[in-house]
Amino acid sequence: MMCTCCCAPIAVGLIESGASASSALVYWLANPVLNPAALVFIGFVLGWQWAALRLVVGVALVFVVGDLAARLVSPDWRPPGAPTRPDNTGQPLLLVWGRAFVRLAVRLIPEYVVLVFALGMVRAWFFPAMTPDIGHAIWLTTALAAAGTLFVIPTAGEVPIIQVLQQFGLGGAGAAALLVTLPAVSLPSLAMLGRALPIRALIVLGLGTFAFGLIAAAAAASLGL
């Protein structure tokens, strides 16, 4: 139910605790993509056909992209920032917990805030001014799938973004691309996962999300959404 960035510390914690990369990545992707609250909001605001599209493409995205990226994490992969001294057994749990919290926050938050600021600053590059003339263009759909993959939004933030753009002429294909890619991953959340995963896994997560955005766009276009 969490957005991709708020869920990233949990995924990092899971991987550094020894969970398999595939389970951590499926958990991380499913949280924003298959969020039941977001599906309900999509249904009420955009229409239930859009909620169904998000659910079907989202399930495929979570398992295919999560599994593909996890395959690139070798079984003896050791997260670079993982604690190497595991003998904390005698210490009070709250102390260990507090230390882990500070360690996660210091490693993840500064870079994250800088990236959010940068993306917000240049967001006009990601989202071209919408007009009915460009709303159905294939280049726009492709550009929006890339923008949705990189850009960062709060939980269910994709719903008003799509609704407003639709009012100004965005077609079904572009809306579908945003619907799938915006919540799934973002540059800041990928950067956070980069603390615990090899770079090639991050590239697959990004490219896979982009590809599923295009699949959703093609599905929406052929269904006449």
Added chain:
Amino acid sequence: MTTPFATRAAVSRFSSWGGVAVFFALAIVGLFYVKWSPYYAKAFIAAQDHTLGASIVSGNLPASPGVSLQAGFAFSIAYLKAIWQALLLGLVLGAGVEAVRRAFGSASFFPARRVRCAQPLLRSPP
């Protein structure tokens, strides 16, 4: 004077289970407060109004504001206001996963990678 080893291990095992309980309690209470409860209320608003308000990218306009520091600040503030509670919860739970796993001092949590986890943990009490 030192506590007998067995007693110390028992105490630590007890506090580990307490930690697991605290972890799950925090997860459930936190998710209820930050997510389930507000979203439940929001669902009725969405059903009634068929909108969730303005877009975080462009408000109610077709175009986003041009590239500027001001655009960066405005977006960062709107975004962080929307997510800070969930981010805090994510950090607490992410740290909790690590803390609980380490407090147990065993690889039993994630059997899939037992061999690798077990190796550095050999020094923990039996």
